Amino acid sequence: MFKGFYNLTSGMLSQGRRLDVVSHNMTNISTAGYKADTYKDSTFQDVIISRLGNKDKIHSDPIGEESYILAPHEIFTDYTQGAPEETGLPLDFCIQGEGFFCVSREGGETGYTRAGSFCLNDEGYLCLAGQGMVLDDNMQTIQLPTDKIYADQFGNLYTETNRNYLATLGVYQFPDNNALERNDRGLFMGDGAQPSEDFRIRQGYIERSNVDMTEVMVAMMTSERALQSAAEILKMYDQVITKANTELGRL
Numbered sequence: 155m156f157k158g159f160y161n162l163t164s165g166m167l168s169q170g171r172r173l174d175v176v177s178h179n180m181t182n183i184s185t186a187g188y189k190a191d192t193y194k195d196s197t198f199q200d201v202i203i204s205r206l207g208n209k210d211k212i213h214s215d216p217i218g219e220e221s222y223i224l225a226p227h228e229i230f231t232d233y234t235q236g237a238p239e240e241t242g243l244p245l246d247f248c249i250q251g252e253g254f255f256c257v258s259r260e261g262g263e264t265g266y267t268r269a270g271s272f273c274l275n276d277e278g279y280l281c282l283a284g285q286g287m288v289l290d291d292n293m294q295t296i297q298l299p300t301d302k303i304y305a306d307q308f309g310n311l312y313t314e315t316n317r318n319y320l321a322t323l324g325v326y327q328f329p330d331n332n333a334l335e336r337n338d339r340g341l342f343m344g345d346g347a348q349p350s351e352d353f354r355i356r357q358g359y360i361e362r363s364n365v366d367m368t369e370v371m372v373a374m375m376t377s378e379r380a381l382q383s384a385a386e387i388l389k390m391y392d393q394v395i396t397k398a399n400t401e402l403g404r405l
Contacts, residue, residue: 168195169381187268188363236364245272248359253325253350259286265341296321305357325350
């Protein structure tokens with residue numbers, strides 16, 4: 155009886171965490187360059203169920219397996235390419251292929267992102283709003299005299315009129331994207347960044363979120379129903395345990 159109580163409680167906690175991840179994905183479905191998360195849980199080691207004889211309690215026959223208590227395992231990030239969306243804005247850039255833009259935050263900390271919706275600050279530096287300044291292929295900030303620029307497929311930036319070279323957007327990749335961690339501002343943090351070679355830049359486009367609305371809606375409804383079912387059964391367990399304690403107390 156108590157085993158079922160603990161199993162249901164762990165299941166409710168797991169479904170609650172799953173709903174948190176699904177809700178976060180839904181919130182960022184319109185965020186440029188956002189990469190969807192997937193929650194995975196696991197159980198404690200499977201236990202073999204054995205049937206004991208009425209008289210012989212030493213020798214048993216295995217008849218199956220069961221698992222105990224769900225536990226959080228890991229949150230995986232899906233790094234697949236999001237669909238490009240045309241904006242027509244000269245400071246919007248989309249990476250097609252491998253790599254991330256590099257952003258320098260206050261204090262010298264660097265983060266990486268697929269969001270390429272940039273702007274110029276008051277001093278003319280190329281920035282990602284709310285995050286920091288965009289870095290070039292030498293990890294240096296990019297200062298532009300104007301927002302009327304032209305970018306080729308390699309990320310080289312030129313003046314729009316006479317094609318004077320200005321800078322090159324830095325695009326970096328990692329040996330293993332799964333080793334990256336996302337901070338509270340949505341930037342990916344990690345070590346071992348190297349200049350990417352397998353990419354193409356499209357100016358006037360941004361990369362859309364790779365969240366699949368249908369999948370997150372199904373995941374949300376499935377988790378909600380599982381959570382509600384576990385809660386109802388948990389109430390029944392509580393009533394049974396309470397009644398059992400009351401009846402035993404009378405004996």
